[in-house]
Amino acid sequence: MDYFIELFCGGLTRGAIYALIALGYTMVYGIIGLINFAHGEIYMIGAFTAFIVATVLSIYGFPLLAIVILAGFAAVIWSSAYGYTVEKIAYKPLRHAPRLSPLISAIGMSIFLQNYVLLAQTSNFLPFPELIPEFAFMEPIAHIVGSTDIVILITTAVIMLILTVVIKGTKVGKAMRATSQDRTMAMLVGINVNRIISATFIIGSALAAIGGLLIASHIGQINFYIGFLAGIKAFTAAVLGGIGSIPGAVLGGLVLGLTESFATGYVSSDYEDVFAFSLLVLILIFKPSGLLGKAETKKV
Amino acid sequence: MLGFKEIKNGLLVSLWFVFLTFPLMVVKVDPVERIVSWRWENSIYVAIGTFVIYCVVKIIMQHRTGNAAVEKEAEQEKESIIHRVLASPKQKYTLIALLLAVAIAFPQFSSSYQTNVMTTALMYVVLGLGLNIVVGMAGLLDLGYVAFYAVGAYTYALLNHHFDLGFWAVLPIGGGMAAIFGILLGFMIVTIFIVNRLQDSRLGRAWIALREDEIACQAMGIDKRRTKLVAFALGAFWAGIIGVVFAAKTTFINPASFTFLESAIILAIVVLGGMGSIVGVILGALILILLPEYLRALSEYRMLAFGAILVAMMVFRPRGLISNIRRTYHSDKKFHPPIQH
Numbered sequence: 001m002d003y004f005i006e007l008f009c010g011g012l013t014r015g016a017i018y019a020l021i022a023l024g025y026t027m028v029y030g031i032i033g034l035i036n037f038a039h040g041e042i043y044m045i046g047a048f049t050a051f052i053v054a055t056v057l058s059i060y061g062f063p064l065l066a067i068v069i070l071a072g073f074a075a076v077i078w079s080s081a082y083g084y085t086v087e088k089i090a091y092k093p094l095r096h097a098p099r100l101s102p103l104i105s106a107i108g109m110s111i112f113l114q115n116y117v118l119l120a121q122t123s124n125f126l127p128f129p130e131l132i133p134e135f136a137f138m139e140p141i142a143h144i145v146g147s148t149d150i151v152i153l154i155t156t157a158v159i160m161l162i163l164t165v166v167i168k169g170t171k172v173g174k175a176m177r178a179t180s181q182d183r184t185m186a187m188l189v190g191i192n193v194n195r196i197i198s199a200t201f202i203i204g205s206a207l208a209a210i211g212g213l214l215i216a217s218h219i220g221q222i223n224f225y226i227g228f229l230a231g232i233k234a235f236t237a238a239v240l241g242g243i244g245s246i247p248g249a250v251l252g253g254l255v256l257g258l259t260e261s262f263a264t265g266y267v268s269s270d271y272e273d274v275f276a277f278s279l280l281v282l283i284l285i286f287k288p289s290g291l292l293g294k295a296e297t298k299k300v
Numbered sequence: 301m302l303g304f305k306e307i308k309n310g311l312l313v314s315l316w317f318v319f320l321t322f323p324l325m326v327v328k329v330d331p332v333e334r335i336v337s338w339r340w341e342n343s344i345y346v347a348i349g350t351f352v353i354y355c356v357v358k359i360i361m362q363h364r365t366g367n368a369a370v371e372k373e374a375e376q377e378k379e380s381i382i383h384r385v386l387a388s389p390k391q392k393y394t395l396i397a398l399l400l401a402v403a404i405a406f407p408q409f410s411s412s413y414q415t416n417v418m419t420t421a422l423m424y425v426v427l428g429l430g431l432n433i434v435v436g437m438a439g440l441l442d443l444g445y446v447a448f449y450a451v452g453a454y455t456y457a458l459l460n461h462h463f464d465l466g467f468w469a470v471l472p473i474g475g476g477m478a479a480i481f482g483i484l485l486g487f488m489i490v491t492i493f494i495v496n497r498l499q500d501s502r503l504g505r506a507w508i509a510l511r512e513d514e515i516a517c518q519a520m521g522i523d524k525r526r527t528k529l530v531a532f533a534l535g536a537f538w539a540g541i542i543g544v545v546f547a548a549k550t551t552f553i554n555p556a557s558f559t560f561l562e563s564a565i566i567l568a569i570v571v572l573g574g575m576g577s578i579v580g581v582i583l584g585a586l587i588l589i590l591l592p593e594y595l596r597a598l599s600e601y602r603m604l605a606f607g608a609i610l611v612a613m614m615v616f617r618p619r620g621l622i623s624n625i626r627r628t629y630h631s632d633k634k635f636h637p638p639i640q641h
Contacts, residue, residue, distance in 0.1 A: 097618030108610025115604040
């Protein structure tokens with residue numbers, strides 16, 4: 001039973017991180033119908049910025065709490081800035097181009113950013129500083145659930161809550177929902193669509209940055225390639241939950257994380273991807289629009 | 301050329317990029333030795349580089365808006381020349397003979413490295429043409445195309461390994477290279493003609509109709525499912541054949557040869573060349589495969605440049621290098637006077 005709970009918690013943690021990244025995919029898809037392949041790279045840049053800031057501050061002897069807060073802020077700010085810039089350079093000029101053209105420019109951007117980080121920093125794995133301490137009160141159950149898992153789960157839950165409030169309650173959120181329903185109509189009622197698209201990229205990138213920070217301190221090492229792998233998984237999670245749907249991305253992430261965790265624990269870590277993707281295929285066969293996606297009907 | 305406003309914007313953009321690249325380009329930490337090195341000179345390079353690129357892009361943009369109409373006509377002319385050559389049988393056979401002569405002569409006159417590069421490029425031409433059926437003509441997005449390529453390669457490798465099958469085995473290793481090149485070119489020509497024929501066939505027109513409007517297509521009595529399946533099957537067929545060639549050429553395959561990036565590059569070939577255009581796909585494959593090869597001079601900056609070029613090409617030519625002209629039927633030529641050039 002202990003083993004089951006351990007796998008369950010591990011799966012939830014993994015799923016929470018997938019969900020954080022998947023939200024960026026699903027929000028961008030919902031609003032401009034583009035699979036943003038560079039999103040994984042934004043997450044990687046977030047992790048790298050956090051790594052640089054945290055290491056520099058720890059060398060200069062800052063206290064742990066200040067390091068965590070400053071590294072988190074830096075990761076969010078720079079990831080958002082990159083997300084914003086990528087959209088302006090690579091996607092905005094292609095707004096009226098054929099559907100696949102922005103996809104290719106996204107792939108180009110992803111290759112570019114990966115190699116940019118590789119050249120600016122290093123190709124080696126870098127040890128990520130331990131930002132989340134082992135809590136004393138967690139001692140009795142530490143062999144089942146680590147402190148990092150708890151911190152990741154709580155942080156993710158809080159962020160999801162904030163995101164829900166932003167999207168349901170604020171003016172920006174309302175405008176975002178309107179734009180994703182019908183861009184032309186949104187423009188007609190006076191929404192600055194370009195600004196809303198930028199806002200979507202910034203929010204998605206900020207979420208990815210937090211995901212990057214959390215997972216990097218959980219795993220303990222980073223390199224320039226982590227974004228690509230996480231990006232593919234998160235994209236799978238977004239599709240699983242129904243791309244374009246925000247609760248769907250969270251559900252998809254959790255389902256994917258749990259499947260992987262149980263497959264690793266009870267079968268073998270070699271079969272983790274086989275199970276995850278078989279599940280994806282199965283779900284898509286029975287529900288082609290994903291778990292929470294709405295089936296698209298087209299009027300003629 | 302550039303006004304005060306553009307210069308000011310350029311400065312702001314370069315300032316933004318200095319900020320953007322600050323943590324990754326300027327700071328470098330050694331977490332083991334605990335040393336921080338500040339590389340301030342990189343900020344200056346970024347600032348100057350961004351400003352220059354911004355100005356160049358602005359000048360190109362100004363230039364382009366003036367010549368847009370002229371360019372479009374020149375492009376259609378280019379496309380129609382190739383279509384005209386393919387249409388007349390005499391010129392068609394001359395072209396085949398010429399290409400075959402090049403294929404036979406090329407390995408004799410160039411190094412084995414050059415032959416190798418060209419072989420790879422031709423393989424991607426056929427892969428691109430195969431995917432073009434699925435993506436370009438039928439309008440279906442296929443991100444797993446490389447799987448069919450892998451199936452072909454593994455089929456050959458396993459058959460060859462366990463049953464000693466495969467006519468490649470008899471080819472001597474030295475002459476094998478040239479033979480592969482020639483046979484590949486043969487494949488390519490066959491593919492071009494098949495795809496070209498397909499485009500004008502009932503099936504090809506059904507695919508294009510499906511791409512343009514699915515509902516109207518069904519209303520016209522086209523079996524949607526069957527048409528899509530045939531597109532996938534035909535696309536996969538070419539990938540399988542090239543998979544066999546690939547396995548024979550490298551004599552070693554593993555799953556790492558068939559990654560998602562490979563699929564993405566084949567897709568990029570189709571989109572970059574111009575969806576649905578055969579000449580475009582050939583051009584796209586040659587550019588995307590030869591470019592990283594000849595960018596080797598840039599050594600470690602090779603893939604950086606490749607990514608940037610991919611973005612730039614899409615931004616400046618969103619419809620691909622050669623956009624396919626739509627076939628229109630005129631009822632009577634007299635009522636449609638030719639456009640004055």
